[in-house]
Amino acid sequence: MIKEKILRRKSRQRQIILDELKKLKTHPRADFLFKIVRKKLPNISFGTVYRNLNLLRDQGEVLELTCGKHGCRYDGTATNHYHFSCLKCGRVFDLDQPVLRDLDMKVSNKSGMAVNYHRTDFYGYCRECKSRNMSADK
Amino acid sequence: MIKEKILRRKSRQRQIILDELKKLKTHPRADFLFKIVRKKLPNISFGTVYRNLNLLRDQGEVLELTCGKHGCRYDGTATNHYHFSCLKCGRVFDLDQPVLRDLDMKVSNKSGMAVNYHRTDFYGYCRECKSRNMSADK
DNA sequence: TTAATTGCAAAACTTTTGCAACGCT
DNA sequence: AGCGTTGCAAAAGTTTTGCAATTAA
Numbered sequence: 414m415i416k417e418k419i420l421r422r423k424s425r426q427r428q429i430i431l432d433e434l435k436k437l438k439t440h441p442r443a444d445f446l447f448k449i450v451r452k453k454l455p456n457i458s459f460g461t462v463y464r465n466l467n468l469l470r471d472q473g474e475v476l477e478l479t480c481g482k483h484g485c486r487y488d489g490t491a492t493n494h495y496h497f498s499c500l501k502c503g504r505v506f507d508l509d510q511p512v513l514r515d516l517d518m519k520v521s522n523k524s525g526m527a528v529n530y531h532r533t534d535f536y537g538y539c540r541e542c543k544s545r546n547m548s549a550d551k
Numbered sequence: 552m553i554k555e556k557i558l559r560r561k562s563r564q565r566q567i568i569l570d571e572l573k574k575l576k577t578h579p580r581a582d583f584l585f586k587i588v589r590k591k592l593p594n595i596s597f598g599t600v601y602r603n604l605n606l607l608r609d610q611g612e613v614l615e616l617t618c619g620k621h622g623c624r625y626d627g628t629a630t631n632h633y634h635f636s637c638l639k640c641g642r643v644f645d646l647d648q649p650v651l652r653d654l655d656m657k658v659s660n661k662s663g664m665a666v667n668y669h670r671t672d673f674y675g676y677c678r679e680c681k682s683r684n685m686s687a688d689k
Numbered sequence: 690t691t692a693a694t695t696g697c698a699a700a701a702c703t704t705t706t707g708c709a710a711c712g713c714t
Numbered sequence: 715a716g717c718g719t720t721g722c723a724a725a726a727g728t729t730t731t732g733c734a735a736t737t738a739a
Contacts, residue, residue: 508662526677533654
């Protein structure tokens with residue numbers, strides 16, 4: 414499937430989806446963002462949210478984080494950064510750990526693949542969950 | 552949801568699912584593995600494959616890799632290692648880049664989270680795809 | 690025997706898509 | 715006007731679940 418360059422128009426819907434996502438410090442799934450956006454645009458449809466998230470991702474304005482079975486999470490900060498995912502509450506947090514860009518080169522040389530970038534997710538218990546009971550489950 | 556310790560029995564189905572997954576060098580999705588397993592167990596059902604993959608994952612015998620919209624990929628090698636994902640053909644490859652365990656400690660200290668482990672996925676074009684045309688799409 | 694496991698089918702979810710109407714440019 | 719975008723609803727795809735029958739221990 415070849416990606417054609419299409420002239421994009423501005424739409425109120427797309428702008429508000431992007432604005433609301435950027436406002437959130439969390440990394441919501443499409444359905445959660447849909448509910449947020451619907452407060453401002455009561456008639457917006459699910460399809461529009463999905464279409465625009467895909468579009469914004471393709472244009473590099475939004476990150477689509479690696480997905481779980483319950484859907485992908487989206488990040489309004491487009492520059493690559495690492496994430497922490499809580500095994501208990503499931504929330505995803507930004508980390509300010511520097512991205513190890515030189516790893517890409519190392520892996521390229523070693524594996525023969527052409528590496529563009531990497532994503533790293535740390536797993537464990539967030540500050541709130543680690544202080545509560547630690548019986549491990551999701 | 553508290554995870555109960557349940558006495559597990561050996562079932563022919565679970566054993567074959569595990570065996571076939573370990574045999575594969577690729578990292579199949581559940582539906583692909585289902586087709587493979589069905590060659591040996593023509594009557595096995597989708598539900599059984601999913602139930603057992605979840606179970607094997609919970610018991611740490613199998614890795615459930617971060618998922619895409621088309622489903623999770625599974626890895627029969629249970630010890631943590633890095634992966635390379637081809638942006639063109641979508642295949643996932645194992646890397647033998649060493650896992651940077653000390654990163655976990657660094658992130659723990661810096662962020663206040665209790666880090667157990669991390670996962671890293673490299674993205675780019677695999678050896679085969681990078682030599683073909685490089686028009687970037689999935 | 691007894692309780693985990695299976696096969697089947699239906700349900701639950703997430704995401705995509707066809708289409709007529711709408712709205713940027 | 716031209717065509718990208720929307721809302722709606724239906725479709726598609728993945729994963730889970732309820733249940734009676736089966737099977738491992």
